Structures are given as structure tokens and as C-alpha cells.
Amino acid sequence: MVVLQERVLRDVISEVLETMFFTDVDFEECDTGSLPFEYGSETLLVNPRGCIVLNLRMGEKFARMITANFLGLDELKADTVGEEELVDSLKEFSNMVAGGCHAHVNDADWKLGIPRAWRIGADTTDSTSGLCGICFEFLGEPAGTAFLRYLPGSGGSAQGPESN
Amino acid sequence: MSYNILIVDDSGSMRKVLLKTLRLSGFDLGECYEASNGRQALEVLEGKWVDLILSDVHMPEMDGIEFLRSLRQIEFFKNTPVVFVTTEANEDRLRTLMELGAGGYVRKPFRPEEIRALLSQVMGEPHGGLAGESSEGCDF
Structure with missing residues (x-):
């Protein structure tokens, strides 16, 4: 049973981006699978009966900007943000969004997994294709997407398959 | 008085953000140490004195709960203030942290x-003045 709704996801993403990344986004209807984003992240919420997978996808420009904001760097120097810092910050973004979803679930059975993030390469399988999700925009430009999937029977470990 | 601190978080970016927050909060920082999980934190603490530990809960290898449990078994660190900065929402796990002696x-x-409010409660008011980012100490 998917216990989280789009509205919750929107509220949590807004709160995290505003509070820690000093960024406001708008949410739009879109075909989430068709947008070519460069960075992805994943965090699991696990209980003994299954897991909820939170996937985020973001464009590089947006990812660099929020990373610079997060680290307190000059936004104009977002291009100089290192790949390691960028991926690490996106992991933390994913972690906080999943944590916010976890709080809304309000069920002691659910455990939050350790997030992972990566640069989407040409050979990366896009596991979110064809799923329902939400899109967010920054200053009228597509900035990212968020998906929640429920996988029954996948519980037992709160770590993603490639968690560090 | 300057405080020696340890920041434990598997995210290097979050460690930087927390350090910046401490500086901006006016706490006079002495030595600053960092670790990416509980196990590494225990290694870092060998032979060192810290006045305050800021720790995440969800970390690989050794999470924040196990770290605190292990820390409290070391006489030297039985009363060291440990404050958690976490996405944890599970009330049982948060209660466990408090029962183990989290600040x-x-x-x-x-x-x-x-x-700042929590640290003031745990450590007392900062003495370094507010909103003045100190460039001294703690450069990681």
C-alpha cells in the first residue's frame, strides 16, 4: 500500500529546498520519463512487508545551483562545484526528502535507508521510466522530478542495493 | 572559552554546513574533528578531548545509536554532550537516543x-558573539 501522496512529496520537497538549499520551486504536470536529467538519487523506506523507493532526478544546472547554496558558496561559482560535493549534496537532499516522507508515514515499522546519488550516464538504466511522479521547475525551467514507488515484499534491509 | 568539537556525518557536505552553522552561531571553536560514521568517530576520539559532538543517526558501518552506546561505555566520554542532527523520524529510535544520554x-x-537554541541549552550561551563568522580554528 502506498501510504504517501503527491501532496506530501511536494510539501516535503518545498520545505527541504527552501530551508537548506535556499531555493523555491514550482510543481507542474509533466511526462516525467521524457525529461533528460543528468543526476539521480535514491533512498528507500523499508518495512517488513515492502519498501517505498524515492527517486529524484535533476538537471545539472539546478543541481549545481542548489549545491552551491547548500555549501554557502557564491551561486555564480556554481560551475566550480566539484563532482564529489555535488553528488554528496544531492544524497543529502534525497536523505532529507525521504526523512520528511518518513515523518509523514508515522509508523514505527518503517526504517529510513541510506541514500545514494549518481551522475546519469548514457549506459544507466532509468528505473523510473513510465512511472507516475511529479516535476518541479525553477524560474520556469524544468529542474527535476520526484517519484515514489512501492515494492511489496522487498523489505528487510534499510539499505539500497548500492548503498555505501 | 573555545570548544573542541567532533562532527560525525557520512556526508562531507553536511559536515561543512554544520561547521558553518556553528561558526555563525557564535560558538568559539577550538579544534574541530570529523568522522564519517560512528566507528571512525571512536577512532578519532582516541587520545583526544572534545567538548561537544554533533552526530547524524543514519550512517553506514556504525550508526548514531551504536556510536552513542559505545561512547557512553568509555569513562572519559561518559558525560560528553552529544547532539544529533538527523532525518530520523521514528519516535522509538529518538527515545532510545535520549535514554542513552543524548543532549x-x-x-x-x-x-x-x-x-543554536539546542546548543545554548546544552552548552550554555556562546561567548564568541553572534553572526560573526570566525576564521579561527576548525578548517575542514
Whole structure:
């Protein structure tokens, strides 16, 4: 049973981006699978009966900007943000969004997994294709997407398959 | 008085953000140490004195709960203030942290004033003046 709704996801993403990344986004209807984003992240919420997978996808420009904001760097120097810092910050973004979803679930059975993030390469399988999700925009430009999937029977470990 | 601190979080970016928050909160920082999980934190603490530990809960290898449990078994660190900055929402796990002697916790995402308020409660008011980012000490 998917216990989280789009509205919750929107509220949590807004709160995290505003509070820690000093960024406001708008949410739009879109075909989430068709947008070519460069960075992805994943965090699991696990209980003994299954897991909820939170996937985020973001464009590089947006990812660099929020990373610079997060680290307190000059936004104009977002291009100089290192790949390691960028991926690490996106992991933390994913972690906080999943944590916010976890709080809304309000069920002691659910455990939050350790997030992972990566640069989407040409050979990366896009596991979110064809799923329902939400899109967010920054200053009228597509900035990212968020998906929640429920996988029954996948519980037992709160770590993603490639968690560090 | 300057405080020696240890920041434990598997995210290097979050460690930087927390350090910046501490500086902006006016706490006079002495030595600053960092670790990416509980096990590494215990290694870092060998032979060192810290006045305050800020720790995440969800970390690979050794999480924050196990870290605190292990720390409290070391006589030297039995009373060292440990504050958690975490996405943890599970009330049982948060209660466990408090029962193990955590000084408190702040949920991520956080506003700097939340960290400052909790640390003031745990450590007393900062002596370094507010909103003045010190360039001394703690450069990681």
C-alpha cells in the first residue's frame, strides 16, 4: 500500500529546498520519463512487508545551483562545484526528502535507508521510466522530478542495493 | 572559552554546513574533528578531548545509536554532550537516543537558529558573539 501522496512529496520537497538549499520551486504536470536529467538519487523506506523507493532526478544546472547554496558558496561559482560535493549534496537532499516522507508515514515499522546519488550516464538504466511522479521547475525551467514507488515484499534491509 | 568539537556525518557536505552553522552561531571553536560514521568517530576520539559532538543517526558501518552506546561505555566520554542532527523520524529510535544520554536532537532540514537554541541549552550561551563568522580554528 502506498501510504504517501503527491501532496506530501511536494510539501516535503518545498520545505527541504527552501530551508537548506535556499531555493523555491514550482510543481507542474509533466511526462516525467521524457525529461533528460543528468543526476539521480535514491533512498528507500523499508518495512517488513515492502519498501517505498524515492527517486529524484535533476538537471545539472539546478543541481549545481542548489549545491552551491547548500555549501554557502557564491551561486555564480556554481560551475566550480566539484563532482564529489555535488553528488554528496544531492544524497543529502534525497536523505532529507525521504526523512520528511518518513515523518509523514508515522509508523514505527518503517526504517529510513541510506541514500545514494549518481551522475546519469548514457549506459544507466532509468528505473523510473513510465512511472507516475511529479516535476518541479525553477524560474520556469524544468529542474527535476520526484517519484515514489512501492515494492511489496522487498523489505528487510534499510539499505539500497548500492548503498555505501 | 573555545570548544573542541567532533562532527560525525557520512556526508562531507553536511559536515561543512554544520561547521558553518556553528561558526555563525557564535560558538568559539577550538579544534574541530570529523568522522564519517560512528566507528571512525571512536577512532578519532582516541587520545583526544572534545567538548561537544554533533552526530547524524543514519550512517553506514556504525550508526548514531551504536556510536552513542559505545561512547557512553568509555569513562572519559561518559558525560560528553552529544547532539544529533538527523532525518530520523521514528519516535522509538529518538527515545532510545535520549535514554542513552543524548543532549537532544534537531531534525533535518534545520534552520541555524534551531541548532543554536539546542546548543545554548546544552552548552550554555556562546561567548564568541553572534553572526560573526570566525576564521579561527576548525578548517575542514
